Amino acid sequence: PIHQREYLINGEMRHWSGPVSEVYSPICIPAEGGTLQRVLVGSFPVTTDKEALEALESAVNAYDNGRGEWPTMSIEGRVRCMETFIGKMLEKRQLVINLMMWEIGKNLADSTKEFDRTVKYIYDTIDALKNIDRASSRFRIEEGIIGQIRRSPLGVVLAMGPFNYPLNETYTTLIPSILMGNTILFKTPKHGSLLHYPLLEAFRTSFPKGVVNSLYGRGANVIPPVMKSGKINVLTLIGSSRVADELQRFHPKLNRLRSVMSLDAKNAAIILPDADLDVAVKECLLGSLSFNGQRCTAIKIIWVHRSVADEFLRRFGPEVSKLKPGMPWDVGAQITPLPEPSKPDYLAECIREAQAGGASVINEGGGQVAGSLFKPAVVYPVLEGMKLYREEQFGPVVPVIPFDSIEEPINYIITADYGQQVSVFGTDTDQIAELIDPLVNQVSRVNINAQCQRGPDTFPFTGRKDSAEGTLSVEDALRSFSIRTVVATKDTVSNKE
Numbered sequence: 001p002i003h004q005r006e007y008l009i010n011g012e013m014r015h016w017s018g019p020v021s022e023v024y025s026p027i028c029i030p031a032e033g034g035t036l037q038r039v040l041v042g043s044f045p046v047t048t049d050k051e052a053l054e055a056l057e058s059a060v061n062a063y064d065n066g067r068g069e070w071p072t073m074s075i076e077g078r079v080r081c082m083e084t085f086i087g088k089m090l091e092k093r094q095l096v097i098n099l100m101m102w103e104i105g106k107n108l109a110d111s112t113k114e115f116d117r118t119v120k121y122i123y124d125t126i127d128a129l130k131n132i133d134r135a136s137s138r139f140r141i142e143e144g145i146i147g148q149i150r151r152s153p154l155g156v157v158l159a160m161g162p163f164n165y166p167l168n169e170t171y172t173t174l175i176p177s178i179l180m181g182n183t184i185l186f187k188t189p190k191h192g193s194l195l196h197y198p199l200l201e202a203f204r205t206s207f208p209k210g211v212v213n214s215l216y217g218r219g220a221n222v223i224p225p226v227m228k229s230g231k232i233n234v235l236t237l238i239g240s241s242r243v244a245d246e247l248q249r250f251h252p253k254l255n256r257l258r259s260v261m262s263l264d265a266k267n268a269a270i271i272l273p274d275a276d277l278d279v280a281v282k283e284c285l286l287g288s289l290s291f292n293g294q295r296c297t298a299i300k301i302i303w304v305h306r307s308v309a310d311e312f313l314r315r316f317g318p319e320v321s322k323l324k325p326g327m328p329w330d331v332g333a334q335i336t337p338l339p340e341p342s343k344p345d346y347l348a349e350c351i352r353e354a355q356a357g358g359a360s361v362i363n364e365g366g367g368q369v370a371g372s373l374f375k376p377a378v379v380y381p382v383l384e385g386m387k388l389y390r391e392e393q394f395g396p397v398v399p400v401i402p403f404d405s406i407e408e409p410i411n412y413i414i415t416a417d418y419g420q421q422v423s424v425f426g427t428d429t430d431q432i433a434e435l436i437d438p439l440v441n442q443v444s445r446v447n448i449n450a451q452c453q454r455g456p457d458t459f460p461f462t463g464r465k466d467s468a469e470g471t472l473s474v475e476d477a478l479r480s481f482s483i484r485t486v487v488a489t490k491d492t493v494s495n496k497e
């Protein structure tokens, strides 16, 4: 086990001798009485409001009202520091991948992909920054004024990442914030905390002191004092819409706070009567069950036209049952243990409730539980009022609902609280074209004959309604963590003429 006793504040790795939080793996081993017990992966400091406020002061001092070394450093200088960081990050590649498998149960292929995707994301962001810088150096001459449009930092950023992409999604907010010249406090997710430990030293030695500071401990203790200080300029969270609302309310001047957030989603797939069912089955399988359905972009409900519902389910159910369960390191494991301890019970309850309302689990073995391993279940027909109809299950249960008129799924999407993505499957290009406009006014991405997903990472990533605030990705994230400023000079040369 890794017992972390250090945290990063003001360029120092501080030692912690107070209480710690133990991290249990979703991976279980047999215990007494024939039960299964989660394996201990390690522990991390449960720091208090005192350390949180010290971390805040460190970030505030490093920013120094925009006069600090980091916000005034040239873009070339910041890029050099980030490149140093990448080199040090790469040295920890295997350790971080192993910790990801143990802490959150992500399989080897996806844990490796997450690490490598993150490195590519950093390089892409560096490239985008150089482009923004070049573009912003362009002078504009209008109405006798020469304007140089720049991008400048916003101040102190509080960043919080999720358990399902503990490295990648945390870094999709951290990296652009840092590169734009802001100073940072970041809180690691509870599940997926230890994998950040090996990287703290890389931050410490790559950037000036105080630019990156870590927060550990219970969110309920460490976040409110930091937010109440009024010294946070940007709050960035990849997490739940409820937590986002709670955190924002702590800020004394909410209208002065910029929020950049990716939150809850209940993405729907719509399968039209003329859809190519092979494509729909393949994409819905990937879309709903990659990483056990624990993706904000997962397809979380499938609307299928009644005329093809039986055929779709006849093909989809067996494909779901074929997904290979296993430990994260088992070659080809597609269904792995769930990190959230309460999730198997919640999913089982969703299924029980749907069954009481007349639905069935249509695939063999669906819903069986062993420790924290949950065999994916396809539930049909889901009806309005059931938990699976509106709640974001964030796990391996796929609700399917039949429709007669396209108005039914469209109304479902229009009346939803969330508006992240939708997938439409069909071959009638005219009909699909007609659906695009009504749908892009409800969600932030419409996928045609393809699963919902975030990538490529250079595409804007956001959501409507309660699903997001601001936009992430590469270039858009750089914009989200900066402000456009202008240096305006009288055009005396032209004015003379």
Ligand code: G3H
Binding pocket: 164, 165, 169, 294, 295, 296, 297, 452, 453, 454, 455
């Ligand atoms: O959990 C939300 C992630 O942003 C999903 O990303 O579509 O690449 O799996 P992904």
